[in-house]
Amino acid sequence: MIYLDTFAFYTLFSSAVLFYGIGINKISDFDSDLRNNISLLIKMILTIMLTSLLSWGVIKIVLIPLKLVELYPLIALLIFICVNVLFEVIVRLVSGKVSSEFIISYLIVLLSISESISLLNSMIICAGCFVSFLLLWPFVTTFRNKLRSNGNSLNASYYSLLFLFLALLIIIISVFDVSWLNAGVIE
Numbered sequence: 001m002i003y004l005d006t007f008a009f010y011t012l013f014s015s016a017v018l019f020y021g022i023g024i025n026k027i028s029d030f031d032s033d034l035r036n037n038i039s040l041l042i043k044m045i046l047t048i049m050l051t052s053l054l055s056w057g058v059i060k061i062v063l064i065p066l067k068l069v070e071l072y073p074l075i076a077l078l079i080f081i082c083v084n085v086l087f088e089v090i091v092r093l094v095s096g097k098v099s100s101e102f103i104i105s106y107l108i109v110l111l112s113i114s115e116s117i118s119l120l121n122s123m124i125i126c127a128g129c130f131v132s133f134l135l136l137w138p139f140v141t142t143f144r145n146k147l148r149s150n151g152n153s154l155n156a157s158y159y160s161l162l163f164l165f166l167a168l169l170i171i172i173i174s175v176f177d178v179s180w181l182n183a184g185v186i187e
Helices: 002-013 035-064 069-097 103-114 117-151 156-175
Strands: none
Touching: 002 035, 002 156, 035 069, 035 103, 069 103, 103 117, 117 156
16 A cells, blocks of 8 residues: 555645656657657656666665775676667667657656655655656657647747746645545644
């Protein structure tokens, strides 16, 4: 049950995109058609999961015994680069498409490692952050298409309106106080 709560928390109530800002500037640039980005999404989730798995293992086996836990972002970065390049080569060979994306996946890995207490918890946080990214995508796409349908080009005013729209989403999500879900808070 705790894993379902963790997944729901990082997907809905603490959306990685909205509250942590992970990929908030990149989500507006993605193509609106999901089929055009399927190879990117598959590569992202595989890279995130494998990097978190390997980084968690290196942190537990190497960094904690040596008391060098402060180096975990560097270790995660090195592992992420290796895994990302491997999957990028595979995607280019299989589909012929370029699916380069760095910052969103890496920041999700760092968030999952820094806020998890176990390997499974880290995987759940990764999945929740990725799903929060996928849930926000249709909203931003609809908003962008609505602005384009009025004949407006996507200029600086589009990005201003987009960030106001995202701020409105943050306010709507923040209205729900989820502290009552935890029985220990009342006591």
